[in-house]
Amino acid sequence: MKFRKKVLWKISFVIFLMILINSYSGIQGGLERNITSNIIPNILNQFSKRFKIQRLLLIRSKEVITYNGRNISTDFELFYMNVSTIKLMDPLVHKHRYTSLLNTGTTCTEKHVFLLVLVYSATYKFDERHVIRETFGSMSQYDNRHIKYVFVLGQTMNDTQQKEIEQESVKYRDIIQGNFIDSYRNLTYKRVFSLFWVNRFCNNVMYVIKIDDDITINIPVLIPYLSNKLNKTKVLECFLLTKARPRRGKRNKWYTSQSDYPFATFPPYCAGPSSIMSADVIREMYEATTIMPFFWLEDVYGGGFLPWISRVRIVQPKRYIKALRASLKDKTCHLFYINNSKNTNHSYIMWKNIQNKLYKCQ
Ligand SMILES: *[C@@H]1O[C@H](CO)[C@@H](O)[C@H](O)[C@H]1NC(C)=O
Ligand SMILES: *[C@@H]1O[C@H](CO)[C@@H](O)[C@H](O)[C@H]1NC(C)=O
Numbered sequence: 355m356k357f358r359k360k361v362l363w364k365i366s367f368v369i370f371l372m373i374l375i376n377s378y379s380g381i382q383g384g385l386e387r388n389i390t391s392n393i394i395p396n397i398l399n400q401f402s403k404r405f406k407i408q409r410l411l412l413i414r415s416k417e418v419i420t421y422n423g424r425n426i427s428t429d430f431e432l433f434y435m436n437v438s439t440i441k442l443m444d445p446l447v448h449k450h451r452y453t454s455l456l457n458t459g460t461t462c463t464e465k466h467v468f469l470l471v472l473v474y475s476a477t478y479k480f481d482e483r484h485v486i487r488e489t490f491g492s493m494s495q496y497d498n499r500h501i502k503y504v505f506v507l508g509q510t511m512n513d514t515q516q517k518e519i520e521q522e523s524v525k526y527r528d529i530i531q532g533n534f535i536d537s538y539r540n541l542t543y544k545r546v547f548s549l550f551w552v553n554r555f556c557n558n559v560m561y562v563i564k565i566d567d568d569i570t571i572n573i574p575v576l577i578p579y580l581s582n583k584l585n586k587t588k589v590l591e592c593f594l595l596t597k598a599r600p601r602r603g604k605r606n607k608w609y610t611s612q613s614d615y616p617f618a619t620f621p622p623y624c625a626g627p628s629s630i631m632s633a634d635v636i637r638e639m640y641e642a643t644t645i646m647p648f649f650w651l652e653d654v655y656g657g658g659f660l661p662w663i664s665r666v667r668i669v670q671p672k673r674y675i676k677a678l679r680a681s682l683k684d685k686t687c688h689l690f691y692i693n694n695s696k697n698t699n700h701s702y703i704m705w706k707n708i709q710n711k712l713y714k715c716q
Protein backbone atom coordinates (compact mmCIF):
# COMPACT_ATOMS: atom_id res chain seq x y z
CA MET A 355 0.00 0.00 0.00
CA LYS A 356 2.69 2.40 1.07
CA PHE A 357 4.81 1.46 -1.91
CA ARG A 358 1.90 2.10 -4.30
CA LYS A 359 1.44 5.55 -2.87
CA LYS A 360 5.10 6.28 -3.27
CA VAL A 361 5.08 5.27 -6.94
CA LEU A 362 1.94 7.26 -7.65
CA TRP A 363 3.48 10.27 -6.03
CA LYS A 364 6.62 9.89 -8.09
CA ILE A 365 4.65 9.60 -11.32
CA SER A 366 2.65 12.73 -10.63
CA PHE A 367 5.86 14.49 -9.79
CA VAL A 368 7.40 13.56 -13.14
CA ILE A 369 4.25 14.68 -14.97
CA PHE A 370 4.41 17.94 -13.13
CA LEU A 371 8.05 18.32 -14.07
CA MET A 372 7.24 17.72 -17.73
CA ILE A 373 4.49 20.31 -17.69
CA LEU A 374 6.90 22.74 -16.11
CA ILE A 375 9.68 22.17 -18.63
CA ASN A 376 7.15 22.41 -21.41
CA SER A 377 5.73 25.71 -20.31
CA TYR A 378 9.17 27.08 -19.73
CA SER A 379 10.42 26.27 -23.22
CA GLY A 380 7.15 27.67 -24.59
CA ILE A 381 7.76 31.01 -22.99
CA GLN A 382 11.40 31.06 -23.91
CA GLY A 383 10.50 30.38 -27.55
CA GLY A 384 8.03 33.24 -27.52
CA LEU A 385 10.49 35.67 -26.08
CA GLU A 386 13.49 34.91 -28.19
CA ARG A 387 12.46 37.20 -31.01
CA ASN A 388 12.25 40.55 -29.32
CA ILE A 389 13.67 40.45 -25.83
CA THR A 390 17.32 40.68 -24.90
CA SER A 391 18.93 37.65 -23.39
CA ASN A 392 19.40 39.02 -19.91
CA ILE A 393 15.67 38.75 -19.35
CA ILE A 394 15.89 34.99 -19.64
CA PRO A 395 17.72 34.35 -16.38
CA ASN A 396 15.07 36.45 -14.67
CA ILE A 397 12.33 34.26 -16.01
CA LEU A 398 14.31 31.20 -15.09
CA ASN A 399 14.62 32.61 -11.64
CA GLN A 400 10.91 33.10 -11.31
CA PHE A 401 10.24 29.64 -12.55
CA SER A 402 12.61 28.08 -10.11
CA LYS A 403 10.92 30.11 -7.39
CA ARG A 404 7.53 28.85 -8.46
CA PHE A 405 8.94 25.40 -8.74
CA LYS A 406 10.23 25.62 -5.22
CA ILE A 407 6.81 26.64 -3.95
CA GLN A 408 5.16 23.80 -5.80
CA ARG A 409 7.73 21.37 -4.51
CA LEU A 410 7.14 22.55 -0.97
CA LEU A 411 3.43 22.14 -1.49
CA LEU A 412 3.89 18.58 -2.67
CA ILE A 413 5.92 17.80 0.39
CA ARG A 414 3.40 19.58 2.53
CA SER A 415 0.38 17.83 1.14
CA LYS A 416 1.99 14.52 1.97
CA GLU A 417 2.88 15.52 5.49
CA VAL A 418 -0.05 17.19 7.19
CA ILE A 419 1.11 19.51 9.91
CA THR A 420 -0.83 19.15 13.10
CA TYR A 421 -0.49 20.76 16.45
CA ASN A 422 -2.28 19.22 19.43
CA GLY A 423 -4.18 17.11 16.94
CA ARG A 424 -5.40 20.17 15.06
CA ASN A 425 -4.81 20.54 11.35
CA ILE A 426 -3.06 23.84 10.90
CA SER A 427 -1.64 23.63 7.41
CA THR A 428 -4.67 24.28 5.24
CA ASP A 429 -5.49 27.95 5.70
CA PHE A 430 -1.99 29.15 5.69
CA GLU A 431 -1.00 27.30 2.53
CA LEU A 432 -3.35 29.53 0.57
CA PHE A 433 -1.48 32.58 1.76
CA TYR A 434 1.59 31.91 -0.31
CA MET A 435 0.51 29.09 -2.62
CA ASN A 436 -1.34 31.34 -5.04
CA VAL A 437 0.78 34.42 -4.57
CA SER A 438 1.50 36.50 -7.66
CA THR A 439 5.15 37.22 -8.42
CA ILE A 440 4.40 40.93 -8.00
CA LYS A 441 4.11 40.24 -4.28
CA LEU A 442 7.60 38.76 -4.29
CA MET A 443 9.38 41.82 -5.64
CA ASP A 444 10.07 43.79 -2.48
CA PRO A 445 13.65 45.07 -2.84
CA LEU A 446 14.35 44.42 0.84
CA VAL A 447 12.36 41.34 1.82
CA HIS A 448 12.71 39.38 -1.41
CA LYS A 449 15.70 40.85 -3.25
CA HIS A 450 17.74 41.42 -0.10
CA ARG A 451 19.03 44.81 -1.26
CA TYR A 452 20.18 45.73 2.19
CA THR A 453 22.99 48.03 3.09
CA SER A 454 24.33 48.49 6.57
CA LEU A 455 24.42 52.22 7.28
CA LEU A 456 26.32 51.33 10.43
CA ASN A 457 28.15 48.10 11.07
CA THR A 458 30.14 46.58 13.90
CA GLY A 459 33.38 46.41 11.94
CA THR A 460 34.09 42.90 13.17
CA THR A 461 32.76 39.59 11.96
CA CYS A 462 32.16 36.43 13.93
CA THR A 463 35.05 34.63 12.26
CA GLU A 464 37.56 36.80 14.07
CA LYS A 465 36.66 35.15 17.33
CA HIS A 466 35.00 31.80 17.39
CA VAL A 467 31.59 33.04 18.41
CA PHE A 468 29.33 30.46 20.01
CA LEU A 469 26.30 32.66 20.54
CA LEU A 470 25.23 35.78 18.68
CA VAL A 471 22.61 37.90 20.43
CA LEU A 472 20.60 40.20 18.17
CA VAL A 473 18.89 42.91 20.20
CA TYR A 474 16.08 44.56 18.26
CA SER A 475 16.13 48.12 19.51
CA ALA A 476 14.29 51.25 18.41
CA THR A 477 16.58 54.13 17.47
CA TYR A 478 15.66 56.32 20.47
CA LYS A 479 16.15 53.60 23.11
CA PHE A 480 19.58 54.78 24.25
CA ASP A 481 18.85 54.01 27.93
CA GLU A 482 17.68 50.47 27.29
CA ARG A 483 20.82 49.72 25.28
CA HIS A 484 22.89 51.21 28.08
CA VAL A 485 21.26 48.93 30.69
CA ILE A 486 21.93 45.86 28.52
CA ARG A 487 25.60 46.79 28.07
CA GLU A 488 25.94 47.14 31.83
CA THR A 489 24.16 43.90 32.72
CA PHE A 490 24.18 40.63 30.77
CA GLY A 491 25.61 42.37 27.70
CA SER A 492 28.90 42.83 29.56
CA MET A 493 29.36 39.08 29.63
CA SER A 494 31.20 38.34 26.39
CA GLN A 495 32.29 34.92 27.55
CA TYR A 496 30.92 32.14 29.72
CA ASP A 497 32.38 28.63 30.17
CA ASN A 498 34.90 29.57 27.44
CA ARG A 499 32.09 30.23 24.97
CA HIS A 500 32.27 33.55 23.15
CA ILE A 501 29.12 35.65 23.06
CA LYS A 502 28.62 38.60 20.71
CA TYR A 503 25.90 41.23 21.14
CA VAL A 504 24.60 43.32 18.28
CA PHE A 505 21.88 45.98 18.41
CA VAL A 506 19.71 46.00 15.30
CA LEU A 507 18.37 49.43 14.30
CA GLY A 508 16.64 51.01 11.35
CA GLN A 509 16.98 54.59 10.09
CA THR A 510 15.77 57.69 11.86
CA MET A 511 14.72 61.00 10.27
CA ASN A 512 15.96 62.87 13.32
CA ASP A 513 19.48 64.10 12.49
CA THR A 514 20.40 64.81 16.10
CA GLN A 515 19.41 61.30 17.06
CA GLN A 516 21.35 59.88 14.12
CA LYS A 517 24.48 61.75 15.25
CA GLU A 518 24.08 60.33 18.74
CA ILE A 519 23.66 56.82 17.36
CA GLU A 520 26.80 57.26 15.28
CA GLN A 521 28.75 58.31 18.37
CA GLU A 522 27.34 55.34 20.25
CA SER A 523 28.39 53.09 17.37
CA VAL A 524 31.96 54.44 17.34
CA LYS A 525 32.19 53.93 21.08
CA TYR A 526 30.79 50.41 21.40
CA ARG A 527 31.02 48.91 17.90
CA ASP A 528 27.88 46.90 18.52
CA ILE A 529 25.28 48.61 16.31
CA ILE A 530 24.03 47.63 12.90
CA GLN A 531 21.65 49.94 11.10
CA GLY A 532 19.68 48.90 8.04
CA ASN A 533 18.38 51.02 5.14
CA PHE A 534 14.71 51.22 6.19
CA ILE A 535 12.85 53.57 8.53
CA ASP A 536 12.73 52.22 12.06
CA SER A 537 9.04 51.93 12.85
CA TYR A 538 6.65 49.34 14.22
CA ARG A 539 5.18 48.61 10.81
CA ASN A 540 8.68 48.05 9.42
CA LEU A 541 9.78 45.41 11.88
CA THR A 542 9.61 42.68 9.27
CA TYR A 543 12.34 44.55 7.36
CA LYS A 544 14.36 44.51 10.56
CA ARG A 545 13.84 40.77 10.87
CA VAL A 546 14.95 40.02 7.31
CA PHE A 547 17.82 42.51 7.58
CA SER A 548 19.11 40.67 10.64
CA LEU A 549 18.89 37.33 8.82
CA PHE A 550 20.79 38.95 5.94
CA TRP A 551 23.41 40.31 8.31
CA VAL A 552 24.02 36.99 10.05
CA ASN A 553 24.41 35.23 6.71
CA ARG A 554 26.75 37.90 5.41
CA PHE A 555 28.88 38.65 8.48
CA CYS A 556 28.33 35.96 11.08
CA ASN A 557 27.50 32.73 9.34
CA ASN A 558 29.86 30.60 11.40
CA VAL A 559 28.11 31.05 14.75
CA MET A 560 26.54 28.07 16.47
CA TYR A 561 23.43 29.72 17.91
CA VAL A 562 21.60 32.99 17.43
CA ILE A 563 19.17 34.59 19.84
CA LYS A 564 16.90 37.46 18.91
CA ILE A 565 15.51 39.54 21.74
CA ASP A 566 13.76 42.83 22.27
CA ASP A 567 15.56 45.47 24.28
CA ASP A 568 13.41 44.85 27.38
CA ILE A 569 14.73 41.32 27.93
CA THR A 570 17.32 40.12 30.43
CA ILE A 571 19.13 36.93 29.40
CA ASN A 572 20.09 34.49 32.13
CA ILE A 573 23.51 33.80 30.62
CA PRO A 574 24.74 31.40 33.37
CA VAL A 575 21.73 29.15 32.72
CA LEU A 576 21.46 29.67 28.99
CA ILE A 577 25.02 28.88 27.92
CA PRO A 578 25.14 25.44 29.62
CA TYR A 579 21.64 24.81 28.28
CA LEU A 580 22.83 25.46 24.71
CA SER A 581 26.12 23.63 25.21
CA ASN A 582 24.19 20.50 26.19
CA LYS A 583 22.61 20.44 22.76
CA LEU A 584 25.92 19.18 21.34
CA ASN A 585 25.83 21.03 18.03
CA LYS A 586 22.23 20.13 17.40
CA THR A 587 20.74 21.57 14.23
CA LYS A 588 17.16 22.57 13.41
CA VAL A 589 16.82 24.33 16.75
CA LEU A 590 14.03 26.86 17.13
CA GLU A 591 12.90 27.49 20.69
CA CYS A 592 10.69 30.22 22.02
CA PHE A 593 7.42 31.02 23.74
CA LEU A 594 4.98 29.39 21.36
CA LEU A 595 1.63 30.94 20.45
CA THR A 596 -0.76 28.47 18.90
CA LYS A 597 -4.22 29.91 18.75
CA ALA A 598 -3.61 33.47 17.67
CA ARG A 599 -6.06 35.13 15.31
CA PRO A 600 -5.64 38.32 13.32
CA ARG A 601 -7.22 41.36 15.02
CA ARG A 602 -10.01 42.75 12.91
CA GLY A 603 -10.95 45.79 14.99
CA LYS A 604 -9.82 48.92 13.14
CA ARG A 605 -8.64 50.61 16.34
CA ASN A 606 -6.51 47.72 17.46
CA LYS A 607 -2.74 48.26 17.46
CA TRP A 608 -2.39 44.97 15.61
CA TYR A 609 -5.29 45.56 13.22
CA THR A 610 -4.85 43.26 10.25
CA SER A 611 -7.00 43.84 7.19
CA GLN A 612 -8.54 41.01 5.19
CA SER A 613 -6.33 41.91 2.27
CA ASP A 614 -3.17 41.70 4.40
CA TYR A 615 -4.13 38.28 5.72
CA PRO A 616 -7.49 36.78 4.81
CA PHE A 617 -7.62 33.74 7.08
CA ALA A 618 -9.07 33.22 10.52
CA THR A 619 -5.98 31.89 12.27
CA PHE A 620 -2.23 32.25 12.15
CA PRO A 621 -0.01 29.20 12.06
CA PRO A 622 1.76 28.61 15.41
CA TYR A 623 4.48 31.20 15.87
CA CYS A 624 7.19 32.35 18.24
CA ALA A 625 6.26 35.29 20.40
CA GLY A 626 8.31 38.37 19.52
CA PRO A 627 10.38 39.03 22.67
CA SER A 628 12.87 36.18 22.30
CA SER A 629 13.81 33.16 20.16
CA ILE A 630 16.73 30.74 20.10
CA MET A 631 17.86 29.50 16.70
CA SER A 632 20.67 27.33 15.40
CA ALA A 633 22.66 28.76 12.49
CA ASP A 634 21.17 26.37 9.94
CA VAL A 635 17.67 27.57 10.86
CA ILE A 636 18.76 31.15 10.24
CA ARG A 637 20.05 30.17 6.79
CA GLU A 638 16.89 28.32 5.85
CA MET A 639 14.61 31.09 7.04
CA TYR A 640 16.67 33.62 5.09
CA GLU A 641 16.16 31.59 1.92
CA ALA A 642 12.46 31.21 2.68
CA THR A 643 12.01 35.00 2.64
CA THR A 644 12.32 34.96 -1.16
CA ILE A 645 9.07 33.04 -1.62
CA MET A 646 7.08 34.50 1.26
CA PRO A 647 4.99 37.62 0.63
CA PHE A 648 5.57 40.53 3.01
CA PHE A 649 3.49 40.57 6.17
CA TRP A 650 3.99 43.42 8.61
CA LEU A 651 3.50 41.47 11.86
CA GLU A 652 7.14 40.61 12.39
CA ASP A 653 6.60 37.86 14.95
CA VAL A 654 4.01 36.11 12.81
CA TYR A 655 6.16 36.47 9.69
CA GLY A 656 9.58 35.69 11.11
CA GLY A 657 8.50 33.40 13.95
CA GLY A 658 5.68 31.58 12.14
CA PHE A 659 5.66 31.82 8.34
CA LEU A 660 9.39 31.39 7.82
CA PRO A 661 9.82 28.43 10.20
CA TRP A 662 6.73 26.84 8.71
CA ILE A 663 8.06 26.94 5.18
CA SER A 664 11.53 25.89 6.38
CA ARG A 665 9.93 22.88 8.06
CA VAL A 666 11.42 23.71 11.42
CA ARG A 667 9.58 22.49 14.46
CA ILE A 668 9.08 25.02 17.21
CA VAL A 669 9.79 23.90 20.75
CA GLN A 670 8.98 25.72 23.96
CA PRO A 671 11.46 24.80 26.71
CA LYS A 672 10.48 24.51 30.35
CA ARG A 673 11.04 27.71 32.33
CA TYR A 674 11.50 29.76 29.19
CA ILE A 675 10.49 33.30 30.11
CA LYS A 676 9.06 35.14 33.13
CA ALA A 677 8.11 38.67 34.12
CA LEU A 678 10.99 40.44 35.82
CA ARG A 679 9.20 42.11 38.70
CA ALA A 680 7.58 38.94 40.00
CA SER A 681 10.94 37.15 39.85
CA LEU A 682 13.14 39.45 41.89
CA LYS A 683 12.93 37.21 44.96
CA ASP A 684 12.81 33.86 43.12
CA LYS A 685 15.52 31.45 42.13
CA THR A 686 16.74 32.66 38.76
CA CYS A 687 16.03 29.54 36.74
CA HIS A 688 14.27 30.96 33.70
CA LEU A 689 16.21 31.53 30.49
CA PHE A 690 14.76 35.02 29.95
CA TYR A 691 13.13 37.75 32.02
CA ILE A 692 10.97 40.39 30.46
CA ASN A 693 10.94 43.92 31.87
CA ASN A 694 7.61 44.90 33.37
CA SER A 695 9.00 47.28 35.95
CA LYS A 696 9.09 51.05 35.74
CA ASN A 697 12.09 50.97 38.04
CA THR A 698 15.27 50.58 35.99
CA ASN A 699 17.10 49.49 39.15
CA HIS A 700 15.16 46.24 39.00
CA SER A 701 17.06 45.18 35.88
CA TYR A 702 20.32 45.65 37.76
CA ILE A 703 19.01 43.78 40.80
CA MET A 704 17.90 40.94 38.58
CA TRP A 705 21.28 40.71 36.96
CA LYS A 706 22.99 40.70 40.35
CA ASN A 707 20.71 37.85 41.48
CA ILE A 708 21.55 35.92 38.33
CA GLN A 709 25.28 36.28 38.93
CA ASN A 710 25.03 35.39 42.61
CA LYS A 711 23.10 32.22 42.14
CA LEU A 712 24.20 29.62 44.68
CA TYR A 713 21.77 26.86 43.86
CA LYS A 714 21.14 24.41 41.09
CA CYS A 715 18.29 24.84 38.63
CA GLN A 716 16.90 21.48 37.66
C1 LIG B 1 -5.85 18.38 7.11
O1 LIG B 1 -6.28 19.08 5.97
C2 LIG B 1 -5.92 18.46 4.75
C3 LIG B 1 -6.29 19.38 3.59
O2 LIG B 1 -7.64 19.75 3.63
C4 LIG B 1 -6.62 17.09 4.65
O3 LIG B 1 -6.22 16.47 3.47
C5 LIG B 1 -6.20 16.25 5.86
O4 LIG B 1 -6.90 15.04 5.83
C6 LIG B 1 -6.46 16.97 7.16
N1 LIG B 1 -5.86 16.22 8.26
C7 LIG B 1 -6.42 16.08 9.46
C8 LIG B 1 -5.66 15.29 10.46
O5 LIG B 1 -7.50 16.58 9.73
C1 LIG C 1 -5.65 32.30 -7.16
O1 LIG C 1 -5.63 33.60 -7.70
C2 LIG C 1 -6.54 33.83 -8.74
C3 LIG C 1 -6.31 35.23 -9.30
O2 LIG C 1 -6.02 36.15 -8.29
C4 LIG C 1 -7.95 33.65 -8.21
O3 LIG C 1 -8.88 33.84 -9.24
C5 LIG C 1 -8.11 32.24 -7.64
O4 LIG C 1 -9.38 32.07 -7.06
C6 LIG C 1 -7.03 31.99 -6.59
N1 LIG C 1 -7.09 30.61 -6.12
C7 LIG C 1 -7.03 30.24 -4.85
C8 LIG C 1 -7.06 28.79 -4.57
O5 LIG C 1 -6.92 31.05 -3.96
Ligand SMILES: *[C@@H]1O[C@H](CO)[C@@H](O)[C@H](O)[C@H]1NC(C)=O
Pocket residue numbers: 478512513514515518
Ligand atom coordinates in the same frame (compact mmCIF):
# COMPACT_ATOMS: atom_id res chain seq x y z
C1 LIG D 1 15.55 64.22 18.02
O1 LIG D 1 16.51 63.52 18.79
C2 LIG D 1 16.96 64.21 19.92
C3 LIG D 1 18.09 63.41 20.54
O2 LIG D 1 17.76 62.06 20.74
C4 LIG D 1 15.79 64.44 20.88
O3 LIG D 1 16.23 65.14 22.01
C5 LIG D 1 14.68 65.21 20.17
O4 LIG D 1 13.55 65.30 21.00
C6 LIG D 1 14.30 64.50 18.87
N1 LIG D 1 13.38 65.33 18.11
C7 LIG D 1 12.20 64.90 17.71
C8 LIG D 1 11.39 65.86 16.91
O5 LIG D 1 11.78 63.79 17.95
Ligand SMILES: *[C@@H]1O[C@H](CO)[C@@H](O)[C@H](O)[C@H]1NC(C)=O
Pocket residue numbers: 446533534535536537538539540543
Ligand atom coordinates in the same frame (compact mmCIF):
# COMPACT_ATOMS: atom_id res chain seq x y z
C1 LIG E 1 8.86 52.32 6.97
O1 LIG E 1 7.91 53.04 7.73
C2 LIG E 1 7.71 54.38 7.32
C3 LIG E 1 6.71 55.02 8.26
O2 LIG E 1 6.17 54.15 9.19
C4 LIG E 1 7.30 54.44 5.88
O3 LIG E 1 7.16 55.76 5.46
C5 LIG E 1 8.34 53.71 5.03
O4 LIG E 1 7.98 53.74 3.70
C6 LIG E 1 8.49 52.30 5.52
N1 LIG E 1 9.36 51.46 4.67
C7 LIG E 1 10.70 51.49 4.55
C8 LIG E 1 11.29 50.48 3.61
O5 LIG E 1 11.41 52.26 5.16
Ligand SMILES: *[C@@H]1O[C@H](CO)[C@@H](O)[C@H](O)[C@H]1NC(C)=O
Pocket residue numbers: 584585
Ligand atom coordinates in the same frame (compact mmCIF):
# COMPACT_ATOMS: atom_id res chain seq x y z
C1 LIG F 1 30.76 20.99 18.12
O1 LIG F 1 31.30 21.89 17.18
C2 LIG F 1 32.59 22.39 17.52
C3 LIG F 1 32.97 23.45 16.51
O2 LIG F 1 32.52 23.15 15.24
C4 LIG F 1 33.58 21.22 17.55
O3 LIG F 1 34.85 21.69 17.92
C5 LIG F 1 33.09 20.19 18.58
O4 LIG F 1 33.93 19.07 18.56
C6 LIG F 1 31.65 19.77 18.29
N1 LIG F 1 31.17 18.93 19.37
C7 LIG F 1 30.49 17.80 19.18
C8 LIG F 1 30.09 17.06 20.41
O5 LIG F 1 30.19 17.39 18.07
Ligand SMILES: *[C@@H]1O[C@H](CO)[C@@H](O)[C@H](O)[C@H]1NC(C)=O
Pocket residue numbers: 481482485567568693694695696697698701
Ligand atom coordinates in the same frame (compact mmCIF):
# COMPACT_ATOMS: atom_id res chain seq x y z
C1 LIG G 1 11.25 48.78 31.67
O1 LIG G 1 10.03 49.24 31.14
C2 LIG G 1 9.56 50.47 31.67
C3 LIG G 1 8.25 50.79 31.01
O2 LIG G 1 7.35 49.74 31.14
C4 LIG G 1 10.57 51.56 31.45
O3 LIG G 1 10.13 52.75 32.07
C5 LIG G 1 11.92 51.15 32.00
O4 LIG G 1 12.88 52.11 31.66
C6 LIG G 1 12.34 49.82 31.43
N1 LIG G 1 13.60 49.40 32.00
C7 LIG G 1 14.62 48.98 31.26
C8 LIG G 1 15.83 48.58 32.01
O5 LIG G 1 14.55 48.90 30.05
Ligand SMILES: *[C@@H]1O[C@H](CO)[C@@H](O)[C@H](O)[C@H]1NC(C)=O
Pocket residue numbers: 697698699
Ligand atom coordinates in the same frame (compact mmCIF):
# COMPACT_ATOMS: atom_id res chain seq x y z
C1 LIG H 1 17.80 53.28 42.08
O1 LIG H 1 19.01 53.11 42.78
C2 LIG H 1 19.66 54.33 43.13
C3 LIG H 1 21.02 54.03 43.72
O2 LIG H 1 20.99 52.89 44.51
C4 LIG H 1 18.75 55.12 44.08
O3 LIG H 1 19.37 56.35 44.40
C5 LIG H 1 17.41 55.37 43.39
O4 LIG H 1 16.53 56.00 44.27
C6 LIG H 1 16.79 54.07 42.92
N1 LIG H 1 15.60 54.36 42.12
C7 LIG H 1 14.40 53.88 42.43
C8 LIG H 1 13.29 54.32 41.55
O5 LIG H 1 14.21 53.11 43.35
